[in-house]
Amino acid sequence: MSEVVLRGFGWRHAGRRAWAVRDVDLRIEHGERVLLLGPSGAGKSTLLAALAGLLPTDSGESAGTIEIDGLDPRKARERTGIVFQDPQTQLVMARSGDDVAFGLENRGVAAAQIWPRVSDALDRVGFPYPITRPTAALSGGEAQRLALAGVLALRPGLLLLDEPTANLDPAGADLVRDAITRSRDDSSLIIVEHRVAEALPLVDRVVVLEPGGGIRADGAPEVVFAAYGDQLAAEGVWVPGFSIPPLKSALPASEALVVADEVAVAKRLAPVSMSVGGGEVLAVTGPNGAGKSTLALTLGGLLPPTNGHISAFDEAKPPHKWRATTLTQRIGSVFQNPEHQFVTHRVADELALGPRRVGRPVDEVRETVDRLLDRLRLTRLAAANPYTLSGGEARRLSVATALATAPRVLVLDEPTFGQDRRTWIELVTLLATLRDEGHAVVAVTHDDAFVQALADRTFALGSSRLHDPLPQRGGRRHS
């Protein structure tokens, strides 16, 4: 129900030269539901943090004014609630009901009112378990529903959602969007979400931030997309209705490079047999818990199978017994979280690491680094620390590091996960080129568009869960 007014608002994080967001004039009336858009780096998350009152005065410099119901957001914290991307770092307590109660305790809500409000909030988001359900046993989508309930229990007049489904698989994202729809009340809503088509049913107004400052467009979704759709799509926003032509292989796959025979990993992967050959893209699909990532690690020679056998490159030894330097010249792996793979403190060193370790001469290393920097649009960032890159940049770097040692087989875990449209197209085009050059590409993915655009073959892992997450615990005394 809250009203938001920004006049010439800007924020610059301490120690940064550029303003994260500036010159924003915006008025959001009681009960309006707004989708906040803009290319990556336009300052959407900073704006939400400012509205949530989470930018301490000493953490940067501000310009203009920002008001919620006439108050500074730092003083209006009881009127706002915010849900972030990552469910893991939003849940505080070990049991679901306790987690929803956490915010109510902080606000000093009388004990007698806490549990009725907890049940009410859990009902509103459609949380299917008893309040004693351990938070550690929830899937990503369920955990994010719980995080939403924890915020709704506080009855905010302004609900802020910062890419609430970006870390979730499609089923989990559906759960969360369904919960947002179900819990709809008269509060105002501002949502940042780069999967625009899925977010549109939740909003009645679209605001587009201009990266350099100011607001580019503001109005009803149809009007905004008719006028700015092309430009937004080119900048990486997933504007509905802009399809991407498929890039399938023209030639049949060559000989098999990696063959898995009844490969299984205890508690993580039921036995599978499959193979991948040069010149093909194989998509591995399947529900959460089916063992897709485990299969990727096993095919990548990183995790030994507990049963079955993997043979690759006509060698007697299975890949997991190869030295790491041998492995990287034959099978490259790209992890879902790029940061896991960063070893050095500079982007250029990161690219040089692999070729150096396999003993390539100095000028060849330099040539490889320059070529990859250029190919993946990272030249400008050569001296940057890998940990400071944006999501799209970190993803491009992690793919580039795998390519640096020129492996014939590339295994990628959710390569397009959370990427904007521009990075997505670059990745798909790059993988198609590699395939046409004779590489084998295995990609574990939930992304239907990726499968449709690129996959020459799909391997669907079974849906049977190998282990239940956890048996239910008996009821506890507080309820």
Next chain:
Amino acid sequence: MTIGIIQQVADPSAVLARRNPVAKLGAALIFTVPLVSTLDPLTPAIALAVELAVLPLFGLRYPVLARRALPLVIASLGVLVTIVLFAADRSGRLLLELGPFDVTTGVLMSALALILRIFAVAVPGVIVFATTDPTDLADALVQNAKAPARFAIGALAAFRLLPLLGEEWQMITLARRARGVDAGRNPIAQVRLFVSTAFALLVGALRRGGRLAVAMDARGFDSGNARTFARKQVFTVADAVLISGAGVLAAATLTITVVAGAFRPIIG
């Protein structure tokens, strides 16, 4: 699995398991006072006997305790080796000559006293944490012991993230191998790889902790309001009795030691 740490292994309805967590913690601390005030082997022997005797009252079974105390056995072996090698006091009857090291009854008594002390001090802690839900402990610390909520609830939230570190460690290790980084059999390379993996783990943990702190503050954790309590922890007469009982037993243990003439104070 990730839930392992917070799984209770005791019968929660047992008479002492049901006591207020602060009372259990206080009783454990008081009971161990004699153990850190004397060096003789008799005090820890009596204490350990008492601890084992009250175990069923906490709803804990002996095999469970044995499993939980396994790391102590390893620590004890370390103590034994250290004392046999380095003990200054080599009095008593010579039992065995291990090259330059004389193993005497005095040496063995010192080792025995120290090992008993390790067990006697650690077992109360094992009992408290095996019979107490971490959430209940944090609640009781805030409500009954007036600990700052920022500390107790903050520690509880951080504790919930701990199991993630194990998975994270494995992923970082595998990811490094994928980058062509492995140590093979070179011990120096192994140490360097360990340090750099630990550093990556730490960086990730700090970032996660920071995000969690922001999310907690967004829900009013830093509001400075007086918190209310969703889960009421009560401190009853029975809880006071538990603490006093621990005090009485501690005093009795010390008395027996002094009367038996075994008392060897740490100070003086």
